[in-house]
Amino acid sequence: MPLICVCSPKGGVGKTTLTANLAYAFSRAGSKVLAIDFDVQNALRLHFGVPLSDTRGFVAKATETADWSQFVLTTGGNLFVLPYGEATEPQRVAFEERLTHDEHFLTRGLSSLLNYPGLIVIADFPPGPSPALKAMSRLADLHLIPLMADTASLS
Numbered sequence: 506m507p508l509i510c511v512c513s514p515k516g517g518v519g520k521t522t523l524t525a526n527l528a529y530a531f532s533r534a535g536s537k538v539l540a541i542d543f544d545v546q547n548a549l550r551l552h553f554g555v556p557l558s559d560t561r562g563f564v565a566k567a568t569e570t571a572d573w574s575q576f577v578l579t580t581g582g583n584l585f586v587l588p589y590g591e592a593t594e595p596q597r598v599a600f601e602e603r604l605t606h607d608e609h610f611l612t613r614g615l616s617s618l619l620n621y622p623g624l625i626v627i628a629d630f631p632p633g634p635s636p637a638l639k640a641m642s643r644l645a646d647l648h649l650i651p652l653m654a655d656t657a658s659l660s
């Protein structure tokens with residue numbers, strides 16, 4: 506179960522684009538791939554043809570659902586996406602609080618997915634630090650960190 510986190514201190518540097526293209530490339534090469542969106546912008550699913558009007562996702566019901574695999578969408582072939590989905594402010598806050606204070610919350614929610622044989626998991630994050638990135642980093646095999654070709658990033 507390789508788990509890749511695509512994250513960066515910078516915004517707008519191609520994290521979501523990289524996540525989507527890597528997921529697609531791995532699936533085209535024959536692997537089963539799950540792309541997870543931890544960004545409230547909920548944009549990752551758009552790369553896989555999920556309509557803008559589709560509000561489905563895992564965050565809204567994450568605190569009351571033990572197994573988040575039921576929120577996974579099939580995009581065709583070997584490629585699956587777990588969208589952030591539409592969530593109210595209280596739902597988002599509750600999700601982030603559980604991520605922060607319950608160290609088993611994430612592994613429990615994702616456990617059936619993380620234990621799926623051979624599944625490559627690629628997770629997209631909002632810019633900067635976040636409770637989701639902190640929790641996922643404990644499980645990650647690799648972090649991919651796009652930056653800008655500017656002085657601050659180089660420094």
Ligand SMILES: Nc1ncnc2c1ncn2[C@@H]1O[C@H](COP(=O)(O)OP(=O)(O)OP(=O)(O)O)[C@@H](O)[C@H]1O
Pocket residue numbers: 515516517518519520521522523544546630631632
């Ligand atoms: N390799 C690339 N070359 C040129 N433009 C790119 C490349 N990757 C992404 N872009 C463009 O950069 C913009 C930002 O991309 P993207 O949304 O993937 O960034 P992001 O880091 O996920 O942003 P955010 O921090 O808001 O989540 C988009 O317009 C995208 O098309």
Ligand SMILES: [Mg+2]
Pocket residue numbers: 520521522544548629630631
């Ligand atoms: Mg993004």
